[in-house]
Amino acid sequence: MSQPEAFGRYRVIRRLGSGSFATVWLAQDDLLKYPVAIKVLAENWAHQMDIQHRFLEEARILRQTDSTWLVAVHDVDVLADGRPYMVMTYADQGSVADLIHRGQLPLDEALRLLTEIGQGITVLHGHGTIHRDIKPSNVLLQSSPVGQRVLVADLGFAKAIDEASGFTAAAGTPGYMSPEQSIPGGDLDVRSDVYSLGAVAYELITGRPPSRPPVKVAPGRIRPGLPPALDELILAALSVDRESRPADAKTFTDRVRAIRMAPHLPEAVPWWQRYRMPWQRAGALTAACVLMAAAVSASLGAPGMSLTSVRNATQEIRVDVPSVWAREFHTDHEARESVAEAGAAPGLLAATDTDEWHSTDVPAYGVYATVVPGAPGLSSVADTQPCEGQPEERAISNDDWEGTAWEWRECHDNGAFTSVAVHPPGTPKTVYLEIRQPDYRPDVVDEIIDRVELL
């Protein structure tokens, strides 16, 4: 196929590859000075209405879900010859399939990728869509100035959950698709994707896809020393009987996350690095316009643990957050209800998962900071009830701050939660902080408090 010069305002650079229905090109948006990937429906399919409909449906789902974990579609258009095309985020680091072919992944890295893929599929399920073709080559990788992120792609077979319960044509990729997907007319639900997640998990961990169902060889037999819970989870996801699989992508992903966070993960990296996000999301980059975020070299809690300094102009506060947790930023995150009632303005949040920050049922690690004007009683500012049980109360007193910390060493099995209310001696301004960490480390809490600055 000859290389076109441009699609609309996008100047074509080179062909990235072709699939069964489309060719994907790398192009440059000269206006925004940014590379994009452009997927153009193949000529022989362009006039088939059902294929054209499916192509546009893929673009619509990706546009509507607009998720960090899924390839984003920025635009669609139609060429003069009737071929539709979609303009997507360019994934410049190949696919998870390429990564697997390069050699065995460290277990923690495999579980990180799996968690992120699971989060992408969870978004799709929340949107009412079944992917139906999850496999390593459909999970792309994009670099950012600070690392790499997963983008679930290729929704060419995706189907609305409502429609999938009726007659469904056989579709998917052998080795990754669930047994029910290979039966024409089989009715599908989100558990078909759970099967494929199990197959991707198997390959990420062992380097090879599972056998045809029923899968009998546990990943731990190929890669000895895996946590038994991981073997159990993957074999459960690959069950022929879908009743035995985790109920949906979220259930599967939560279990992967719990395994990854368990204290004795083989080949474990230090506790604070286990949550290392080797990239920061696009959101973090956007937020950089509003926040001054800079890496600070410091040995906090553990040698080599670096900090990211975040500053919120409106809140007039600066906080240093372990870089491993400073994955997403918000400058105006609503305070917890009881804290807002005490007069706290929306605050600064830098965490692994900002959406789930207020839910202590979900693991999220990072720091929340806000300011309460005046000098209200400290216990009325702090949230002293986010977790079950009585917190340990301890006084904070140093040259810059005095106040109290309320600490739960284990909050709903999701790590430690610390609620802090402090003020600079003699100043009628209270700083309220929440610090969530995977393990209880009072030294890390103290360092974070020490480094807070009112600007």
Ligand SMILES: Nc1ncnc2c1ncn2[C@@H]1O[C@H](COP(=O)(O)OP(=O)(O)OP(=O)(O)O)[C@@H](O)[C@H]1O
């Ligand atoms: N957003 C993107 N950024 C970079 N490369 C991409 C992007 N989307 C697709 N590609 C690459 O383009 C090629 C074709 O992708 P496409 O989705 O059309 O088909 P496929 O997944 O390879 O095959 P099939 O659709 O038959 O399963 C693949 O090599 C894919 O990795």
